[in-house]
Amino acid sequence: MGLIGSNWLVVPIVLPLATATLAMLVGRRSAPYLGLLTASGILLSVAAIGLTVLEEGTIRYQLGGWEAPLGINLYADGLAVFMLLMTAIVGAAVSAYAVGYFTSRQDESGRVAGDSGDRSGSFWVLWMFLWASLNGLFLSADAFNLYVTLEIMGLSAAGLVTLERRQSALSSGMRYLFVTLLGSLAYLMGVALLYGALGALDLATLGELMYPGAATWSALALITLGMALKTGLFPLHFWMPAAYSNAISPASALLAGLVGKASFYLLLRLWFDVFDGGLGPGPGQVLGLLGAAAIVWGAVMAVRQRRLKRLLAYSSVSQIGYLFVLFSLATTASWGFDAWSGGVYHAFSHACAKAAMFMSAGAIVRSVGHDDLDRMQGVGQQMPLAVAGFALGGVTLMGLPPTGGFTAKWLLVSASLESGQWWIAVVLLAGGVLAALYVLRFLNPALIQVKVGPVARPATQNLEVTAFVLAFGSFFLALLSAPLLALLRIGTPFASVLLVGTP
Amino acid sequence: MSPVTFYLLSSVGIFVVCLYGLIVHAHLIRKILALNMMGSAVFLLLTGVARRGELTDPVPHAMVLTGIVVAVSATAFALAVARRLYEECGRAYLPEEDPEDLSEEREG
Amino acid sequence: MSFAELLPLLVILSSALASFVIFFLRDDRSRLRTSIYLGGEIVKLGLVLVMLQGIYVGAQYELRVPLLPDIDFLLQANELAMLFLILSAGLWLLTTLYSIGYLRHAPNRARFFGFFGLSVSATAGIALSGNLFTFFIFYELLTLVTYPLVVHRETPAAMRIGRQYLVYTLGGGVVLLAGIVSLQLVAGSLEFVAGGTLTGDEASPAILIAIFALLIGGLGVKNAFVPLHSWLPAAMIAPTPVSALLHGVAVVKAGAFGIVRVIHEIYGIELAAELGVTLPVAILASFTIIYGSIKAISQDELKKRLAYSTVSQVSFIALGVSLVGYLDTVGGVAHLVHQGIMKVTLFFCAGVIAETIGVKYVSKMGGVGRRMPWTMGAFALGSLGMIGVPPMAGFVSKWYLGVGAIEAGQPWVIAVLVTSTVLNTVYFLPVLYVSFFGKPTGEWQEERPHTRFEADWLLLFPTLAVAGLVFLIGLFAGWELSPLGWAELIASRQWEGQFGN
Amino acid sequence: MNLEGLLSVLWPAALVLPLLLAAGMTYKGTRALSIALTPLSPLPALGLAVFGEDAGVDLPYILIGMSLGLTDATRVFLLFTALLWTIAAVYARGYMANDYRQPRFFAFFLITMTGNLGLIMSRDLASFYLFFSLMSFFAYGMVVHEATEKARKAAHVYLIMTILAEACLLPAVLITAGVTGTIDLGAVPAGLAGSEARDTVVLLATLGFGVKAGAFTLHLWLPLAHPAAPTPASAVLSGTMIKAGLLGWMLLIPAGEVPMPFWGVLFMAAGLVAAFYGVLVGLTQGQPKTILAYSSISQMGFMTAVLGAAIAVPEAWPVALFAIPIYAAHHALIKGALFLGVGVAERTEESRHRFQRLLVIGGLVLAALALAGAPLTSGAAAKDYLKGITDLAPLPWDNVLYSGLDLAAVGSTLIMARFLFAVWPPAGGQEQRPPALLFVPWLVSVGGVAALVLFLPETLAELPGLLLTFEALWPLAAGVLLVTVAWYLDRRFGGKPRERLVPAVPEGDLLIxxxxxxxxxxxxxxxxxxxxxxxxxxxxxxxxxxxxxxxxxxxxxxxxxxxxxxxxxxxxxxxxxxxxxxxxxxxxx
Structure with missing residues (x-):
């Protein structure tokens, strides 16, 4: 079992890579089917990995049998599986969405685009590369492999943004590319410093050898900078609204749902596995503070937007804040695991919800031909499913039960109160109300009835259904808290806390 | 000053200077160049690190090699995008603001 | 899973599933929709009755599913839960019949009935919650599923009000959540336990008081404590069945019910009294009672007047349970049902009048009593009940509250009761006077053709049924299965020994 | 079925029957029948008053546990109340015969009656309050019935005062139940006597019931509402419902348990003032029904004052418990006969039937004499009973009360004379008879007034001694003398002194x-x-x-x-x- 079980680890990386290559060859006709097939394959393999991890604990797999430091090691613990699962679910949904998205002849601005088939082919290639890099990133057990997957991820993501041949898409894609390259380089610099200081790349080894010193401090700072840039932590989110809103909607969904989470995961992984909680309480406080600021600032800016997709982008700025709050909460104290798992849970539920919302937004934009919030009247009449999907996703952002956002918020608030940092709890809770405000910023005009709705545009039934299903599924994520939290316990850096903390 | 320290310092110097360049130069090619140079700075550091012990450490070399591959492909991609941007809007600069952000004009 | 475990879940799901199916039916398939919906309702009512009988003879219904570390999703039926449950399930049936008549030709009926059923499910969940965590889940769900009903008309004004509604209720939810999380950290348990979960040793009194303030502050939004009440009159923009069942009963009661739970089954009346937190609640409730009544006087729009009356009346529940006495607790809990039925009656009447002859303002109600004597008769019963005229239901609550207040040594409450009675008279009697003795101000705006009855029978009959209930549950309050009798059962079984006597 | 079984059904039936009939008014098909049966509806209560001594019934499932029953005092109340309602009901059928709003009137009539009977029959606080407010609120419908400007205004004032009264009664009842821990009316006074809340309750009860009883300064509504209502309603308003306030005082104020000098003096003073004030203002009025209303204020003053003595001195309580119901019964029947007589006289004005006219005048005079306490009428005895208490009153008040009552009797004579002048049916006119449905019940009530003496709790032998006293005679004589002088002067100077001396006090006096x-x-x-x-x-x-x-x-x-x-x-x-x-x-x- 062990052999078969650990071999599963390769599948989520190799399978999309193979598909990407194949997709380049087969062309745009069959690429969607390949994509769907891959998606189901990945879902299956992730499920298998998940079950194995649940049963047997963490898995380590040496590619080709080479041991660290020379060989490439894959490592799956609860956190990695959790992220894989998130990626698989969102990825599968986006794949299904993309099939519908590219069969329609018109692009979002309503013009007939001659190259839409072309874009479809590129989309599948880029997306499969992206998926492979994401899975690789979650499973990598050494710092340099992480860099490689990070770069592949950044490049394919930037590619997805620039798929659209509009000036706005190109320029925001360009900007995104610079940012992501800069982030990767900062990360590589950090890794170089670490290697210089500790002489290892394997994460577990690095964690064991870690000592505070000039090199490790600098490495921490650089890696933090790189990941903060790539995740779009306030105030370094300057590239985000443009990139998210100008990309085509499936790409937006992937960027907002998954890519941001991957860089966050990387930071999380290094912070607690390697840097032992940020080498002291100070840096964590900075990130927590910025996270809290992001929650408020992002939400305020989201309310101020006039365009649907920009609103969603700023909402991501705000929601990312929730993730970073955990850095100031997760310490070795008894609430550490609560904070850590709360943040991770938030990543999961936000990924599903935000992807669903971008997908809904895409369907709406495609149907009405614009994403001007002030002209959304009658959309609710015309596209009830899309609006419902958006609303359900919005509920997750508000953090209401029974969405996953609620579990996350509960855990984070609980941790922040327990640690005595009640001001974080205030921000977290206020963020929920602010989220309601920006969700309503769309729903309010959209639900207003008009005598004659916007002229009927291409059928977007499939897009709406996909978005709705994802939103509806993620709506009940809180009900899965018990098994998912059990999964997260496997191999968590807070194992010691758990033994003491919970009965 | 040991050679390692020298490499380290010069690498950091190059990294910072190029970072400055990336930020202040508007022209896309300059930005791409700056990024490339930053990459080189990191490679410099890695090669320096490899010389730290008695024996030359092969791992950083492998990393540099991989890094160069990545840098090459990233540069190629960046150049392609820059070229397409130039074709689409006739300039090789990034607008400081998202053009669709605050524009009053609306599609319709 | 045994039947006893499953039953609470089934009670919640029976309405939820029916509603869910309805979402996917086309709007014009009204016969199928109605049969599914009514089927769900009858199943639910049947289950509730089975459960009621079981509880009466002492059976246990409990469903426990672990959800978060140390926190379970817990559904638990007990006497108090049944009181709220039977109220919501019973009134739901009547309100549904009424809604069918009310929305006969309106668009978006599938959505309306769907969310309506979900709201009732959420209310059932609130009733059956066995701990604050579960309570909160359903509490927030109720907020969510009532939002589409508030904005059902989909006009810009409705949307604006919907936004206000959501911000208020979510804001309250946030505060409540803060309170619940803190409580979990302090006490380690959120379960509703007769006599209170807390012993008072968990933390310093200051912290316990702060948590109490958070909990009551959060619940106070839905309970419409002044100054957190302004969403309620605004929400009257919703269709009348919504105003009647949800804003007259379910939503505000969710807050009131939560307050009952917190005071009696989280803190326990003794600890609460010891901490000195009950008096502020009582004062807040009293202030709300009087303020709401005063505001009601100046409202010309009938539904607004009723809304402010709700603001005022709901706080009697909080007042009753915060007075630390046996009798006023009974009165407060009984008022939970009494106020619900009375308010539904009044809203139904307002709806019938508005639908049949297009009259929405008190000043234009001259002659309505002659045109629609049955409806106005029902309105008279409801409003006399609100005033507290015996033998209507409202009198019984006021009696228990007043006598209990004296027994508990809080004579000032009598002044509140009397002031409220006078103010209620001032804002209800003119309505009756104008409609029975006033002259019509002109042609009715949009009169529906006069059928065999004075209004659509689907509107009229439920109205008369609830009006009859207002009278009967007051008249037969002494019967042991009346709301009052049940409230006494609750107080004696669940909270026995908490009171000094 | 034996008598007990019959009685136990009769108790609830006495209350349910009128309500059923009232409900019958709402449906076209049953309307006529309900109206026809209305006069029968008080009969069960009447039967209970006659046969139902010491019996009672508990209905624990109603309200907070309803308990019905009678004591000696309430039995008298029930007796005259049921009787007067019966008479009024028959009368109303005739009075309302041509009114299209008849069903509405009878619905209010029946419910008000239920309230009035119920409050007498209830033996627990909650039911008492229930029936009291039932009566108070539904009487509004009778007052406003004519829907004239005057009636509306009267009803308006009535309603406001009633609400204020309820606002006092509700706390009074609640506090009583709270401090005594019981709702049994028999146990309430004892429980209340020793409690701290006693004075609060007494104050609230004084104000609350005072409105109904037309106590001085709280009587504002009375001279407006009693005349404004249709005549049968006026009769019961002034005859029986006004006594409900009195009964309320007797039930709730713990007289007979502890001396309460302050409250006693207050009651005595207020009662005497009302006795004179009613007369004085009443004399200035022109409308016969208004004059009667003021007379009621005055008469209630008598009873209030005597009750005050019993409140001040517990020893006087048993006497009061005996005297006040009798006086109340006496006044109720007479006031009923007088009010109904107004209606009869109105319709007799233009009649040529000499006999009938004489009968009307005779009946009115008889009733007026009885009210003035003339010898040989029940008035003489009733007043005598009242005076029985004055001896027991605290010191200066025994004399004050004693002479006050006599002086007020002079006043009664005057006001009755004023009434007779006002109502005197003119001679001549067209051929028209009052319908039998008006005339017969009125005759019955007059007969009742005349026969009341026979039902006094005295043996026949003692009656003459009681009824033929100088004390009864002199106030009447003085009054008649005054009237004659006034009449002579009036004739002599052509009405000028009247205009100058008697200020025209508007109805509602203090209300202005x-x-x-x-x-x-x-x-x-x-x-x-x-x-x-x-x-x-x-x-x-x-x-x-x-x-x-x-x-x-x-x-x-x-x-x-x-x-x-x-x-x-x-x-x-x-x-x-x-x-x-x-x-x-x-x-x-």
Whole structure:
């Protein structure tokens, strides 16, 4: 079992890579089917990995049998599986969405685009590369492999943004590319410093050898900078609204749902596995503070937007804040695991919800031909499913039960109160109300009835259904808290806390 | 000053200077160049690190090699995008603001 | 899973599933929709009755599913839960019949009935919650599923009000959540336990008081404590069945019910009294009672007047349970049902009048009593009940509250009761006077053709049924299965020994 | 079925039957039958009053546990109340025969009656309050029935006063139940006597029941409402319902348990003032029904004053418990006969039937004499019973009461004379007879008045001694003398002294200054308080607007900040700051 079980680890990386290559060859006709097939394959393999991890604990797999430091090691613990699962679910949904998205002849601005088939082919290639890099990133057990997957991820993501041949898409894609390259380089610099200081790349080894010193401090700072840039932590989110809103909607969904989470995961992984909680309480406080600021600032800016997709982008700025709050909460104290798992849970539920919302937004934009919030009247009449999907996703952002956002918020608030940092709890809770405000910023005009709705545009039934299903599924994520939290316990850096903390 | 320290310092110097360049130069090619140079700075550091012990450490070399591959492909991609941007809007600069952000004009 | 475990879940799901199916039916398939919906309702009512009988003879219904570390999703039926449950399930049936008549030709009926059923499910969940965590889940769900009903008309004004509604209720939810999380950290348990979960040793009194303030502050939004009440009159923009069942009963009661739970089954009346937190609640409730009544006087729009009356009346529940006495607790809990039925009656009447002859303002109600004597008769019963005229239901609550207040040594409450009675008279009697003795101000705006009855029978009959209930549950309050009798059962079984006597 | 079984059904039936008939008014098909049966509806209660001594029934499932029953005192109350309602019901059928609003009137009539009977029969606080408010509120429908401007105004005042009364009664009842821990009316006075809340309850009860009983200063509604209602309603309003207030006092005030000199004196003083005030104002009135209403105020003053003595001195309580019901019964029947007589006389005016006219005049005179306490009438005995208490009253008050009652009897004579002048049916006219449905019940009531003496709790042998006393005679004689003198003077000077001496007091007397001062307050509010309030509201809203514009400024500033952060240099600087901060903190902390 062990052999078969650990071999599963390769599948989520190799399978999309193979598909990407194949997709380049087969062309745009069959690429969607390949994509769907891959998606189901990945879902299956992730499920298998998940079950194995649940049963047997963490898995380590040496590619080709080479041991660290020379060989490439894959490592799956609860956190990695959790992220894989998130990626698989969102990825599968986006794949299904993309099939519908590219069969329609018109692009979002309503013009007939001659190259839409072309874009479809590129989309599948880029997306499969992206998926492979994401899975690789979650499973990598050494710092340099992480860099490689990070770069592949950044490049394919930037590619997805620039798929659209509009000036706005190109320029925001360009900007995104610079940012992501800069982030990767900062990360590589950090890794170089670490290697210089500790002489290892394997994460577990690095964690064991870690000592505070000039090199490790600098490495921490650089890696933090790189990941903060790539995740779009306030105030370094300057590239985000443009990139998210100008990309085509499936790409937006992937960027907002998954890519941001991957860089966050990387930071999380290094912070607690390697840097032992940020080498002291100070840096964590900075990130927590910025996270809290992001929650408020992002939400305020989201309310101020006039365009649907920009609103969603700023909402991501705000929601990312929730993730970073955990850095100031997760310490070795008894609430550490609560904070850590709360943040991770938030990543999961936000990924599903935000992807669903971008997908809904895409369907709406495609149907009405614009994403001007002030002209959304009658959309609710015309596209009830899309609006419902958006609303359900919005509920997750508000953090209401029974969405996953609620579990996350509960855990984070609980941790922040327990640690005595009640001001974080205030921000977290206020963020929920602010989220309601920006969700309503769309729903309010959209639900207003008009005598004659916007002229009927291409059928977007499939897009709406996909978005709705994802939103509806993620709506009940809180009900899965018990098994998912059990999964997260496997191999968590807070194992010691758990033994003491919970009965 | 040991050679390692020298490499380290010069690498950091190059990294910072190029970072400055990336930020202040508007022209896309300059930005791409700056990024490339930053990459080189990191490679410099890695090669320096490899010389730290008695024996030359092969791992950083492998990393540099991989890094160069990545840098090459990233540069190629960046150049392609820059070229397409130039074709689409006739300039090789990034607008400081998202053009669709605050524009009053609306599609319709 | 045994039947006893499953039953609470089934009670919640029976309405939820029916509603869910309805979402996917086309709007014009009204016969199928109605049969599914009514089927769900009858199943639910049947289950509730089975459960009621079981509880009466002492059976246990409990469903426990672990959800978060140390926190379970817990559904638990007990006497108090049944009181709220039977109220919501019973009134739901009547309100549904009424809604069918009310929305006969309106668009978006599938959505309306769907969310309506979900709201009732959420209310059932609130009733059956066995701990604050579960309570909160359903509490927030109720907020969510009532939002589409508030904005059902989909006009810009409705949307604006919907936004206000959501911000208020979510804001309250946030505060409540803060309170619940803190409580979990302090006490380690959120379960509703007769006599209170807390012993008072968990933390310093200051912290316990702060948590109490958070909990009551959060619940106070839905309970419409002044100054957190302004969403309620605004929400009257919703269709009348919504105003009647949800804003007259379910939503505000969710807050009131939560307050009952917190005071009696989280803190326990003794600890609460010891901490000195009950008096502020009582004062807040009293202030709300009087303020709401005063505001009601100046409202010309009938539904607004009723809304402010709700603001005022709901706080009697909080007042009753915060007075630390046996009798006023009974009165407060009984008022939970009494106020619900009375308010539904009044809203139904307002709806019938508005639908049949297009009259929405008190000043234009001259002659309505002659045109629609049955409806106005029902309105008279409801409003006399609100005033507290015996033998209507409202009198019984006021009696228990007043006598209990004296027994508990809080004579000032009598002044509140009397002031409220006078103010209620001032804002209800003119309505009756104008409609029975006033002259019509002109042609009715949009009169529906006069059928065999004075209004659509689907509107009229439920109205008369609830009006009859207002009278009967007051008249037969002494019967042991009346709301009052049940409230006494609750107080004696669940909270026995908490009171000094 | 034996008598007991029959009785136990009769108790609830006495209350349910009229309600059923009232419900019958709502449906066309049963309307006629219900109206026809209305006169029968008080009969069960009447039967209970006659046969139902010491019996009772408990209905624990009603309200808070209803308990019905009778004591000696309430039995008398029930007796005359049921009787008068029966008579009024028959009369009303005739009176209302041509009124299309008949069903509505009878519905209110029946429910009010239920309240009136029920409050006498109830033996627990809650039911008492229930029936009392039932009666109070539904009487509104009878007062307003004519729907004239006058009736509306009267009903309006009535309603406001009733609400105020309820506002006093509700707390009184609640506090009583709270402090005594019981709702049994038999146990309430004892429980209340020793409690701290006694004075509060007494105060509230005084005010609350005082409105119904027409106590001085609380009587504002009475001279308006009693005349405004249709005649049968006036009869029961003035005859029986007014006594409900009295009964309330007797039940709730713990007289006979502890001496309460303060309250006793208050009652005595207020009663005497009312006795004279009613007469004085009544004399100035022209409408016969208004005169009767003022007479009622005056007569209630008698009873109030005597009750006051019993409140002050517990020893007087048993006597009062005996005397007051009898006086109440006496007054109720007479007032009923007088009011109904007004209606009969109105319709007899233009009749040529001499006999009938004589009969009407005779009956009215008889009733008037009885009210004035003339010898050989029940009035003489009733007043004698009342005087029996005065001996027991505390010191200065025994004499004051004694002579007060006599003087007031003079007043009664005067006001009855005034009434007779007002109502005197003119001779001659057309051929028209009052319908039998008016005439017969009135005759019965007059007969009742005459026969009342026979039912006094005395043996026949003692009656003459009781009824033929000088004490009974002299006030009457004095009154008649005064009337004659006044009449002579009036004739002599052609009515001028009357115009000059007798000020025209408007109906509702004290109500006028009260409403004036209220409107003054309102005007003051409108001219002074309201503008300043508006100003302050405007100030607040202005502040709000200023705040809002500030908010807009902040918002645009936020927008600018956000776009500024998108500039590369700024972003770079921010990134650098982040690195440095993390570095610094990881080093330092």
């Amino acid at each position: 200054p009260v409403t004036r001062s209220l409107s003054l307050v309102r005007r003051g509010w409108k001219s002074h308080a309201a503008p300043s309030l508006e100003r302050s509201v405007k100030f607040v809203t202005d502040q709000g607007e200023a705040y809002a514009s500030e908010l807009v400024k902040i918002r645009t500033a936020a927008d600018r900040l956000e776009s500024w952060a998108q500039v590369w240099i700024v972003a770079g600087a921010l990134a650098l700051m982040l690195v440095l901060t993390v570095l610094a903190l990881s080093v330092l902390v």
